[in-house]
Amino acid sequence: xxxxxLGDCCGDRYVDDGLFYPGGQAVNVAVNAKRxxxxxxxxxxxxxxxxMAEHIQAALAQEDITCERCRIAHGRTPSAGVRIVQGDRxxxxxxxxxxAHLFRMRIVREDLELLSKFDVCHTTNDAGVDTELAxxxxxxxxxxxxxxxxxxxxxxxxxxxxxxxxxxxxELDAEGVDRLIARAHxxxxxxxxxxxxxQGSVCSDHGKRYEQGIVxxxxxxxxxxxxxxxxAFLVRYFETRDIPCAMTFAADRAAHTCTFNGAFxxxxxIR
Numbered sequence: 001x002x003x004x005x006l007g008d009c010c011g012d013r014y015v016d017d018g019l020f021y022p023g024g025q026a027v028n029v030a031v032n033a034k035r036x037x038x039x040x041x042x043x044x045x046x047x048x049x050x051x052m053a054e055h056i057q058a059a060l061a062q063e064d065i066t067c068e069r070c071r072i073a074h075g076r077t078p079s080a081g082v083r084i085v086q087g088d089r090x091x092x093x094x095x096x097x098x099x100a101h102l103f104r105m106r107i108v109r110e111d112l113e114l115l116s117k118f119d120v121c122h123t124t125n126d127a128g129v130d131t132e133l134a135x136x137x138x139x140x141x142x143x144x145x146x147x148x149x150x151x152x153x154x155x156x157x158x159x160x161x162x163x164x165x166x167x168x169x170x171e172l173d174a175e176g177v178d179r180l181i182a183r184a185h186x187x188x189x190x191x192x193x194x195x196x197x198x199q200g201s202v203c204s205d206h207g208k209r210y211e212q213g214i215v216x217x218x219x220x221x222x223x224x225x226x227x228x229x230x231x232a233f234l235v236r237y238f239e240t241r242d243i244p245c246a247m248t249f250a251a252d253r254a255a256h257t258c259t260f261n262g263a264f265x266x267x268x269x270i271r
Contacts, residue, residue: 001238003231004042004118005030006136007127008100011052011079012223012262013270015092020079020270021223021262022056025124025145028224028263031063032231033122035264036253037239042066042118044111045127048099051271052077059266069114075099084221084261104128107136115140119238120164122230125149133161143234145226150180159187164237166230170197177202181209191243193233195226201251205243212247215255224263229254 007026014020022031026045034041043065047053049072056077060067078100081092105128115121116139123129124145129136136142143164146154150167159165165184172180177194181204184192195201200213232253237246257263 001038001120001235002040002042002118003030003033003038003234003238004044004115004121004140005033006044006105006115006121006123006129008124009043009045009047009053009056009077010098010100011056011077011268013079013081013094014084014261014267015081015270016083017261017267018270019261019267020052020055021264021268022059022266023224023263024078025126025147025227026122027056027060028227029122029145029231029234030065031060031264032224032228032253032257033235034064036232036235036249038235040066040118042068042114044069044105044114046071046073046099046103046105048073048075048077050076052079052268055266055268062266063264069111071103071105073099073103075102082223089221089223100126100128107132112136112139120234122234130157133158137161137163143230145230147226152183155183155187159184159189162189164191164234165189165193166226166233167192167194168196168226169194170199172196191237193230195229201229201247203243203247208243210243210247212244212251215251217255217259219258221261222258223261225254225257227263228257 005026008024078098
């Protein structure tokens with residue numbers, strides 16, 4: 001299968017170690033999709049022109065990620081400080097003058113021509129392309145990661161223009177999950193996935209419900225686990241159209257991501 005991830009790119013600064021790791025939801029999905037067996041995996045987003053951006057681009061090249069039509073802007077790579085406390089991430093804010101804060105992707109005809117060559121485009125709440133989803137959806141199936149956001153106005157804006165929705169909310173009770181899934185379906189999204197941390201995940205395919213538990217591991221760092229789950233789910237689903245198979249594979253790959261620092265490795269020194 002062929003996947004393209006549209007959206008954010010950042011450096012996750014592990015301040016206690018003096019290291020940063022390539023990251024960003026879209027970058028993480030692109031890399032994990034390739035590792036999970038995608039024939040072609042691509043990233044479309046904005047790079048800065050600092051040392052972090054150079055390191056991230058080199059890491060993507062090593063991972064065989066296609067970066068055709070990525071933009072390079074003059075400015076710093078967005079980055080937040082991270083500390084790992086008992087396997088959990090604690091974030092500190094980064095500077096607000098990065099390329100992610102100063103610029104937004106504008107999707108043009110040539111981008112749509114590129115996107116149309118893929119089986120699925122995965123994008124996210126941090127991609128800055130919400131107003132262009134209908135145009136993108138006209139040329140390629142769309143997967144969207146809402147992260148923890150699911151107020152109704154947000155759902156009304158996004159759900160009519162996507163095929164697969166990912167949500168993350170360990171605090172939602174069973175009734176809340178049911179309501180969220182039903183509303184996303186009502187608004188036009190066919191497949192809805194809700195990950196709930198240690199409680200596993202739930203998927204509804206046009207109303208047919210599936211549940212998946214976690215795969216126990218010795219967790220070192222949960223950075224990028226949700227993106228790893230999404231990437232694995234998409235790869236296996238578009239290969240097989242088998243939801244249980246995709247859920248099982250996704251749980252296993254997300255667990256593996258928790259066994260090392262960073263979303264997918266490739267540390268660099270913080271300058």
